[in-house]
Amino acid sequence: MTALREFAFDDLFKFNRILFDPLTEVYTIAFYASRVFEFPMLTEVAVAPNGQVTGFIMGSRVRNKQWGRNGKDSDKMGSHGHVNALSIDNDYRRLGVGTLLMESFRVKLEVKREWYIDLFVRCKNQKAIKLYELLGYTKYSLLRKYYDDDDGYEMRLPLSQDVDGICLKGRKKVIDGFHSAGRELVKVLRTLFVRLRDAILNML
Template sequence: MNIRPIRVDDLPGMQACNLQNLPENYTMRYYLYHAMTWPSLSYVAEDHKGRIVGYILAKMDEDAAEDAEPHGHVTSISILRSYRRLGLAKKLMVQSQEAMATIYRASYVSLHVRKSNRAALGLYRDTLGFTVEDIEKKYCKLCGRRGRICDASVLKTL
């Protein structure tokens, strides 16, 4: 497995991985925006054939007040099912977090995760040291899961 920064030609593979795994789906324009604005914060995991099997899409927070501490945000992370439990999500997270801290001096990183996603919560809390900062009610209405109302934990780490 190889972890490397994203390139524009990776975007279709990232989108395919997203569509296969997640209810939160994004337009190609949104992927391109991340790739062009924060090229050093998003990464892909590729197999020995160069096929994208996972990705992390990350950015710096744009909504923070001018005097606020800079912080990063993980927009999306996804690993194809047959490549899970290999440590790829952890590697992608660590790579992105280190880039946020080194390049942008991020004081912390935030992300949203559905409360029902126990595997992801375990990774973020137990392995990566994130803490639950808030609960966002009706998160799935925001992410497009029709007919489902679920809450998301807002996690944060230093």
């Protein structure tokens, strides 16, 4: 039987094989470590009876920048839950591990009286999208070029605090602006940096 426990720092060195999945977004060790230290209750691992780590979820609480009309909703919805990463070992998929981790995450945020949970997922990751939809998540917006090789969806799940589904208002079909422009800017700056470095090296 699969058991859940809080993420321990040494778990960072136990889930390399899980991250081999090309649809799993890989972050730096520093990013994972920051989530473990800042939100220990929102980071969990699933462990098989033999002690093997079979999956993990990393989450956080994000401050809402703006909400609603006349500022009233802004006062209510000060923050929301966010799934930074969810990944399951390929050998343990379709066994309910992902559902177990996601439901545990939801319950914790219900206790914290958050209003909703959001996450980002690749458009081509249809299996993950189907799982999220079965858990009640709704596609909120389409983010063009959110990933280097794919568009992304922002998906949201209203929690029991959000009786009227306020978090789903203003759903958009496409968001190009900030996400795609920001990534293109990073690529341009990276190219310029490489050229500058090469020019300096040639002068030495």
